[in-house]
Amino acid sequence: MREQTTGSIMTSWKEHYPSVFGRHALHLSHSLHTSELFTDAALARLLEKAERGDYHVNTRSAGPDGKLKRREGEFGDLSGAQLLEAARKGDIWINLRAPQKVDKAYGELLSEIYREFESRVPGLKTFRHLTTILISSPNVYVPYHADVPGQMLWQIRGRKRVWVYPGRPPFLPQAAIEKLVLGEMHETDMPYREWFDEFAQVYDLEPGWMLHWPLNDPHRVENFDSLNVSVTTEHYTSAIRNAYAVNYANGLLRAAGMKNLQRQTAGPGLWAKLALAAAVKFSGLRRKAEKPYTIDFRVDPDSPNGYRDITPYELKK
Numbered sequence: 001m002r003e004q005t006t007g008s009i010m011t012s013w014k015e016h017y018p019s020v021f022g023r024h025a026l027h028l029s030h031s032l033h034t035s036e037l038f039t040d041a042a043l044a045r046l047l048e049k050a051e052r053g054d055y056h057v058n059t060r061s062a063g064p065d066g067k068l069k070r071r072e073g074e075f076g077d078l079s080g081a082q083l084l085e086a087a088r089k090g091d092i093w094i095n096l097r098a099p100q101k102v103d104k105a106y107g108e109l110l111s112e113i114y115r116e117f118e119s120r121v122p123g124l125k126t127f128r129h130l131t132t133i134l135i136s137s138p139n140v141y142v143p144y145h146a147d148v149p150g151q152m153l154w155q156i157r158g159r160k161r162v163w164v165y166p167g168r169p170p171f172l173p174q175a176a177i178e179k180l181v182l183g184e185m186h187e188t189d190m191p192y193r194e195w196f197d198e199f200a201q202v203y204d205l206e207p208g209w210m211l212h213w214p215l216n217d218p219h220r221v222e223n224f225d226s227l228n229v230s231v232t233t234e235h236y237t238s239a240i241r242n243a244y245a246v247n248y249a250n251g252l253l254r255a256a257g258m259k260n261l262q263r264q265t266a267g268p269g270l271w272a273k274l275a276l277a278a279a280v281k282f283s284g285l286r287r288k289a290e291k292p293y294t295i296d297f298r299v300d301p302d303s304p305n306g307y308r309d310i311t312p313y314e315l316k317k
């Protein structure tokens with residue numbers, strides 16, 4: 001039999017980590033920042049080759065009501081180096097959602113990451129892996145939110161601060177996580193209060209450090225005054241899939257007027273909810289027409305904020 005190796009992505013793994021993996025936030029060192037896949041040249045190539053449907057570039061501007069609003073933009077015909085330059089100097093962030101479509105080495109790295117965790121954490125079995133590369137300007141922030149799948153955040157370049165909040169009320173009301181999995185989440189469904197910070201765990205992510213927090217824990221992120229390159233990885237396990245189905249079914253039942261909903265993790269109650277969630281999900285009953293994006297700016301390295309306004313147009317998802 002071929003000898004099993006645990007891999008070399010995690011550089012300071014300790015024997016007791018399996019007992020806390022997924023249960024507590026883990027702030028660990030890694031080696032991804034030294035990979036050839038994340039040099040300026042590699043990132044520039046990815047940016048140039050990304051198809052329109054596989055990237056987002058965003059910024060925020062005050063709307064007519066004075067509130068900051070997230071905006072969607074486009075790369076235009078800029079080179080990868082110019083796009084990086086705009087991110088370095090401006091106020092934008094870029095999500096590359098399918099780097100493996102440009103170069104399968106990114107997909108192989110993603111598989112390797114999870115292979116390594118599975119070999120280090122007995123019993124861990126993950127699937128539906130996804131990765132996104134985030135390139136963001138100095139001082140850009142990500143507001144308070146929660147994610148549906150298992151999440152890891154890997155820092156490649158620059159520094160950011162991450163606040164992780166307990167994944168339970170009042171930080172995460174049960175109804176909010178249900179709306180999140182049903183795709184009905186609005187920002188107001190997960191209200192953030194400044195005093196929540198008193199109960200947050202705070203981590204400064206430097207290149208070569210990553211963070212993995214428990215499922216659905218709310219978090220927010222602020223870049224320090226530097227260009228940031230980060231990678232997110234997402235995964236499911238059967239426990240995460242079951243939690244998803246229970247929240248999905250509970251969301252449907254709550255909308256139908258039921259109260260005191262249990263969050264089963266085993267037994268007939270879980271099976272009934274798995275069946276309900278699957279029946280509704282695959283019936284297409286809840287399928288909504290996806291709204292197109294309005295693209296209203298183009299990246300521009302010669303502009304101080306890294307972009308300029310253009311005549312808005314719609315882009316289908």
Ligand SMILES: [Fe+2]
Binds near residue numbers: 145146
């Ligand atoms: Fe997130």
